[in-house]
Amino acid sequence: MFGILRRWRRSRLLKEPFPAEWIAILQEKVPFYVSMKPSLTPRFLGQLQIFLDEKHFEGAQGFVITDEVRVVIAAIAVRLTTYLDISMYDRLTEIVVYQEDYRHPNQKNALDGPEQPGIVYGEAHRFGTVVLSWKAVIRGLRHEDDGQDTATHEFAHVLDIADGSFDGTPILPSMRDYRPWAEVMSQHFFALRDGKRPERKVLDDYGAKNEAEFFAVASEVFFEKPEKLQKLLPDLYACLRSFYRWDPALPTEQQPDPPTS
Numbered sequence: 001m002f003g004i005l006r007r008w009r010r011s012r013l014l015k016e017p018f019p020a021e022w023i024a025i026l027q028e029k030v031p032f033y034v035s036m037k038p039s040l041t042p043r044f045l046g047q048l049q050i051f052l053d054e055k056h057f058e059g060a061q062g063f064v065i066t067d068e069v070r071v072v073i074a075a076i077a078v079r080l081t082t083y084l085d086i087s088m089y090d091r092l093t094e095i096v097v098y099q100e101d102y103r104h105p106n107q108k109n110a111l112d113g114p115e116q117p118g119i120v121y122g123e124a125h126r127f128g129t130v131v132l133s134w135k136a137v138i139r140g141l142r143h144e145d146d147g148q149d150t151a152t153h154e155f156a157h158v159l160d161i162a163d164g165s166f167d168g169t170p171i172l173p174s175m176r177d178y179r180p181w182a183e184v185m186s187q188h189f190f191a192l193r194d195g196k197r198p199e200r201k202v203l204d205d206y207g208a209k210n211e212a213e214f215f216a217v218a219s220e221v222f223f224e225k226p227e228k229l230q231k232l233l234p235d236l237y238a239c240l241r242s243f244y245r246w247d248p249a250l251p252t253e254q255q256p257d258p259p260t261s
């Protein structure tokens with residue numbers, strides 16, 4: 001879609017009322033929505049409307065895509081961009097959802113696909129598709145402070161590739177942010193790879209696979225165990241805070257207000 005058309009469609013969408021039945025789904029199924037700072041809610045819901053309007057959901061192996069599936073997955077996606085521009089998801093066009101953790105052959109161009117046929121929870125493809133197991137999505141929401149959330153992980157990969165490459169470095173606010181980002185992320189990536197503490201205490205070993213996985217794993221922990229990450233690896237926490245522009249370790253009422261544009 002051309003940029004001008006997209007902007008027009010988005011501004012029109014934001015004038016429409018948010019469906020009450022979607023609010024009910026959020027209140028019942030999405031714990032972080034219930035505890036969100038009230039001043040953030042309008043921006044979050046606006047991004048949710050745009051995401052649901054622009055992304056195509058496809059059920060795999062007969063799985064039926066309901067409003068609950070769409071709203072819950074979209075909510076997890078836009079939590080990551082609540083303080084950012086929803087356009088960071090422009091490369092993402094399709095979300096394929098399986099009922100269960102699934103099994104399939106190796107996929108080239110995908111992160112998190114198996115190297116050999118095996119069980120998969122989710123994948124992010126460079127051509128604009130995220131694949132998720134609904135079971136894994138629900139598991140992530142039920143255990144919202146264990147530091148593991150498949151959908152958050154895959155959507156972090158989508159933000160990473162917004163600049164065209166899966167390399168663990170998303171588009172940062174300014175040019176001067178790249179060097180400190182590279183230094184901090186590399187230091188902790190190599191420490192995790194070498195099995196050092198405190199990295200291993202808070203980050204899953206899967207993050208040692210490569211820089212892209214390190215960013216996705218660290219993002220899961222940033223949203224699910226922010227206090228622990230800040231305590232053990234404060235410079236890594238600060239890097240992620242500067243990217244997401246969110247400070248999840250703060251109590252809700254002290255969270256920054258959302259940007260106005």
Ligand SMILES: [Zn+2]
Nearest residue numbers: 111112213216
């Ligand atoms: Zn991954």
